[in-house]
Amino acid sequence: MALNPDCKCGITCRGRLNETIGFIGGGNMAKAIAEGIVKKGLVDYKQLVVSGPRDGSLEYWRGLGSKTTTQNGDVVCDADIIFLAVKPHILPSAVANIYETMKKPVKGKLFVSILAGITLEALENCLATLEGSRVIRVMPNTPMMVGEGCTVFCPGQRASDDDIALVKTLLETSGVCKQVPESLINAVGALAGSGPAFVYLMIEALSDGGVKMGIPRAMATNFAAQTVLGAAKMVLESGKHTGVLKDEVCSPGGTTITGIHALEKGGVRGAIMDAVEAAAKKSAELGQKK
Numbered sequence: 001m002a003l004n005p006d007c008k009c010g011i012t013c014r015g016r017l018n019e020t021i022g023f024i025g026g027g028n029m030a031k032a033i034a035e036g037i038v039k040k041g042l043v044d045y046k047q048l049v050v051s052g053p054r055d056g057s058l059e060y061w062r063g064l065g066s067k068t069t070t071q072n073g074d075v076v077c078d079a080d081i082i083f084l085a086v087k088p089h090i091l092p093s094a095v096a097n098i099y100e101t102m103k104k105p106v107k108g109k110l111f112v113s114i115l116a117g118i119t120l121e122a123l124e125n126c127l128a129t130l131e132g133s134r135v136i137r138v139m140p141n142t143p144m145m146v147g148e149g150c151t152v153f154c155p156g157q158r159a160s161d162d163d164i165a166l167v168k169t170l171l172e173t174s175g176v177c178k179q180v181p182e183s184l185i186n187a188v189g190a191l192a193g194s195g196p197a198f199v200y201l202m203i204e205a206l207s208d209g210g211v212k213m214g215i216p217r218a219m220a221t222n223f224a225a226q227t228v229l230g231a232a233k234m235v236l237e238s239g240k241h242t243g244v245l246k247d248e249v250c251s252p253g254g255t256t257i258t259g260i261h262a263l264e265k266g267g268v269r270g271a272i273m274d275a276v277e278a279a280a281k282k283s284a285e286l287g288q289k290k
Contacts, residue, residue: 017042022079024072025086026050036144036174051075073101084113088286095126107131110163117287120156134158136167139189149175150192154182190279198275
């Protein structure tokens with residue numbers, strides 16, 4: 001991992017990476033990861049090689065200067081680090097395509113899986129015939145695209161300390177990145193991976209409420225998003241419990257506590273908890289499907 005003294009991305013202890021990064025699957029999550037690490041100056045799009053089932057689906061990547069292919073084996077042969085970024089049920093056929101299309105033997109490849117529900121054991125078994133392959137399971141989220149991601153990872157049995165350091169370097173430049181036991185991956189995926197969609201729904205609902213009360217849509221959405229951003233920063237930077245922060249806004253007999261009462265009557269708190277639980281259970285189900 002070479003240091004780059006001219007790097008202006010704000011990463012003082014890390015430099016530009018020499019490795020080629022591969023993506024098997026070029027969908028939204030692959031785009032989010034790539035955009036995050038490119039924006040931070042770790043790699044250039046020309047260092048990426050991306051595969052997809054159809055050539056037409058890869059135009060986005062070619063437009064950025066990345067190498068593209070419809071053969072997963074090309075990615076494994078050309079890349080040093082390979083992100084498995086397909087849907088979980090596609091994994092068997094994606095791995096089969098690796099073996100069918102590799103043009104030369106490979107060894108010592110690092111695979112990084114973002115597949116919901118697929119365990120390290122299952123991943124290592126799928127890739128067992130690739131000599132020296134190592135696996136790290138990660139669960140990222142799309143706010144990586146704007147440098148505010150929340151990612152967790154869990155290394156497989158053969159992953160080295162250098163592998164862990166490299167993956168952490170790639171992911172923590174675009175937000176928070178923490179190592180957790182694999183037993184927590186599904187739960188964190190539900191909270192942080194699915195969570196942005198839950199928050200977008202809340203922002204949309206706040207905006208709808210503003211529109212109902214006469215605020216123009218664009219202004220209502222902007223104010224709703226800024227309000228959520230500000231509230232999040234208060235939680236992260238003040239160190240105060242969320243209940244304390246809530247009480248600081250709620251004056252006795254005032255407007256905010258009246259609104260809180262309406263939310264509690266509507267079961268908002270329980271509905272959000274149910275959403276996280278449902279997403280976590282679905283992730284576990286995906287891992288159990290054959």
